[in-house]
Amino acid sequence: MNMKPIPLFKIFGIQINLDFSWFVIFFLVTFTLAEGFFPHFYPGYSFIVYWIVGAVSSILLFVSVLLHELSHSITALHFNIPVKNINLFIFGGVAMIEEEAPNPRVEFLVAVAGPLCSFTIGLFFLVLVYLYPVDDLLNGIINYLMYVNFALGLFNLVPAFPLDGGRILRAIIWSKKDILTATKISSFTGTVFAYFLIFAGIWSLIKGNFLNGIWYGLIGLFLKQASKISYEQTKLTVILSKYRVENFMQTLKPLLPDETVLDFMNFYFPFYRSSIYPVIGKDGQVYVLYIEDIKKIPQEKWAVTYVMDIAKPLVAFVSPYDSLYKAIKIMNRYNLNEIPVIYGNTILGIIRKSAVELLLEKFMEEEKK
Known part of the structure; x- marks a missing residue:
């Protein structure tokens, strides 16, 4: 049975929802930070302090993800493209933009808005690192958020549809050809990248890195399915948009x-x-x-x-x-x-x-x- 997401609040008229799968990644990120990252780089604190700081860092991570998705949504709204909601779930977040962009330029601007937001947040925390050079847990949170936002921006720039980089690639191809051809090519790159992650997951499992192996595999499977569905939806849109x-x-x-x-x-x-x-x-x-x-x-x-x-x-x-x-x-x-x-x-x-x-x-x- 599919459980309905938890409605949180609205921003700019966009409903923000929390999927129940979010609690899984929240626990895993908190566990990784509390038991690995913070004790390794910032030793000398108690168990409970590490878990509190880990939980705070996890929440701030998802605030960063939300800002990333909001940047897509606000840009889409600027071009009169309706946005149904933003769902935070196990793989991060997704803005439910209800219509295709009207042209390649708008597609490019909506897609690039997310990575630009993440890089801006990363630069903000980079400045804070230099303004607060104290070797304590607050510095650790700042460093973590700096790295994770840069990583979020870079990962989304991979030219694999439906990631932002794949949408940017689609916009570029669309400017030369039709949207269906552009989606087909960018979806193929998305499938290739998905298989790369799946094989990376299998290799990690063989090497004994169980947690990384599971995550690479799950993300790869998710991207593979999402790439296929996105192409089918675009094809559906193109076909039905021709008729009145x-x-x-x-x-x-x-x-x-x-x-x-x-x-x-x-x-x-x-x-x-x-x-x-x-x-x-x-x-x-x-x-x-x-x-x-x-x-x-x-x-x-x-x-x-x-x-x-x-x-x-x-x-x-x-x-x-x-x-x-x-x-x-x-x-x-x-x-x-x-x-x-x-x-x-x-x-x-x-x-x-x-x-x-x-x-x-x-x-x-x-x-x-």
Whole structure:
């Protein structure tokens, strides 16, 4: 069972969430610092002090990761690219940027913002190291945060999609070719780098370095899967962005508020067979009738139950000129199989997820030939 992430707070309207897997890496980083790094370089302190300092350093590490992801998100928002949330999890953090960049330049700027932020933080702590040259645990925390931010920036610059370096590589190739070709090439480099990490993990295990071996292997497997998924998502976006809702919607006549559930079941449902149906309220607003709600009403009461008695406010809709990609994204966001198509104040019809899926199936079959 997948557990929902813990909502923490919002920054610039972006929801920050904490995945339960974060606690695993938090413990491992704290353990490594408290039992290895700090005792080795800063001896003479008690067990409890090392663990407190290790925990503080781990939290500050994730603050650095959060700032890294925020820099991506704020840059994306600057270019009107929506950002759903930022999730902190076992492999660090990820900004859930909902749309592809509109052009290679924006892609480059959004991607490079993260490493630049990490390098800036690293330089800040480098200055602090020289301003506070005392050989104590505070100096140790400063040194650790300096190294880890430089390492975070450098690791993300590896040209392996979906790392920032891979996105930068994609932007460069995209400026010369199309986005799908650019994503395919950068995803290949991501897969190659993932296999490198996996083999590095196996080698570390053979050499007896169990912890490093496990982490190299896990990160490699994660990047391999993420690279494949990112390419498939980009391909999906490119395909669906070529088509408009108006070409795939089913036109219909909306229900009026004085019509009954029996009217709907007799004259509308047999023809349209939709799980939702738009209703125009007496206030001129659009409401939605759900088949699931009708099933809860005894049939003998259908004739005396008006559609407005059980209709619910409109949750989401699309324009006929929206792309199929936007339509499927909205349906997935609200867990809908059908969604009304509205232009201005006029209800034009509905579009079904099944129609979009049929198009994708046809495209995939033609691609295999």
